[in-house]
Amino acid sequence: MAAEERRRVAVLGAGLIGIDLAGKITRSSKLELALVAGRRRDSLGLRRAAEMGLPTTAGGVRAVVEAGAFDVVFDATNADSHAEHWAALRPTGTTLIDLTPTGLGTVTVPGLEGHRSAAHRHLNLVSCGGQASIPVLHAIAQRCTPTYIEVVSTGASASAGPATRLNLDQYIATTSAAIRTFTGAREVKVMVNISPARPAPPFRVAMTVLADNFRPAPVRTSIAAAAEAVRAYVPGFKVASLAVDPGRIQVAVEVTPSGRHLPHHAGSVDIINAAAVLLAEQSAAASR
């Protein structure tokens, strides 16, 4: 594909998530990264982006608005700033893909809502734990009626940046709400651990579903199929453990980034950014 046919995109936020996202976009044949916007000129993230040869600015959302029309802007800042960013970017006609856990935009998980999401200009990616659990939980909910779902995410200390740490309440609220939306379960409990262990553990999401009257074999088949579908865009996604007992399904998934761009413990960053890039590519395809 010729470069001029690529969709012009910008990344807002130059933290752990923003910088990996910028790298993933440069490896996409369908997207052209025209700006990485941070807030501090001397931040490690902006320096890294500049080293990658990318256009950078320390002017934040204002600089993105002034830089002209983007097909897609990714918000990789923090939940508290996101509403303001949407207000500033909405009049520009761009599609905003929100990686912070505000839950303001249309809650989106690739493969589940991706085909319909092109109609929306404001998409929210829930959370890394949501991106890892919802495909599996949605698949389970096709085979039974969950009465209670519990999701526990564990990420390495080094994989959680300052915004993630400040936003744990929003992470829990947004992830719980999205799980309810995609499964119909009335009661959902989400918990988060940030582990100080060294060496750092892989990103892991443990799920427990309580439900009556289901047949184990189709549940297992659906979980395997859901994991396979996620692996299409996150190759390091795997089911680490699975137990299907009467009344209770327990699944744990782990995400280990493939390739040399992220450390092995940064699976949380890998999965939400892979989802973001895939959605931007799909929105590019849909808008043609």
Added chain:
Amino acid sequence: MKMKGTTPVNSTPNDPRPSVLIHDPTLRDGHHAVGHRLDAGQLRAYATAANAARVPVVEVGHGNGLGASSLQIGRALLDDATMLTTVREALTSSKMGVFMAPGWGTSEDLTAAVDLGADVVRIAAHCTEADVTERHLGTARALGAEAQGVLLMSHMASPERLAEQCALMAKYGAQAVGIMDSAGHYLPGDVIERVQAIASAVDVPVIFHGHNNLGLAVANSLAAVEAGASVIDATARGFGAGAGNTQLEALVAVLDRRGFDTGIGLREVLSAADAAADHLMKAPPSIDSIAVAGGLAGVFSGFKCPVLEAARAEGVDAIDLFLALGERQIVAGQEDLIGDVARQLKAGSR
């Protein structure tokens, strides 16, 4: 007023001795020993006895604090609101304390707890993760509660790192900061080094919370006081996770002998401890083989019950399982890994 080291924090006008504030999490940490299943009658009986003994702070809740009742960690018999309401009614002079770790509980849980009369709010984070407490320490202060910050699994970080993390929590608004020996791993020298480092880094009282896996909880707590800590956690009969906590009635006696004022009468605290023995437990916590292995391996004391269950279910040795969890540096909240590690052990031994 700035307070530092052993400067009295709650000295009474008549008692010139340096004072130590006893914080009693019997009805929170003790929940780990009984699968989080204390009922309202049990909570009321002990809270009434502790109040009568003038224990300054009585902490209550699920073993892992507000919002932590779950399949992962264990479902509490009572919800947070019922526990807090029950204990609040029993306390006329003691303050009511709650514990919350961001990621397990949320600001919503915290707000509800303060509405129900929590006076002292402990915000917890794993040893190197103090920045997750910023929002909730702020919330606790804004709600008008006394806000404290504690570091869990503190043996996993160096004294310097703990001091830096405690200084962060003080900056976020914590009115006391300190460390929990969640695995019961410390020797007195370890405690002294850490408490001194923290006391020289902050201007607020320093907290120490011990566990008795290696039989040193009371000795470690005394060492903490002598090194400058002035808020010490202790539970009746040591009722708590694993081998139990620092034993309240023994600590009160020890501190009295050593010339510190706790404001707690010995006869009254012995009665409270007897009430705990009668109402809360079949037997007081003991240092069994699992506890020693867990303390040495540095594994969270609260894992004892789930480890015993997983070891039984998979037919593996519980001590082997504890040591394997220690190697992986599993922290509180990662209960989902216990079954996996047990199955790996089983597969490896075939």
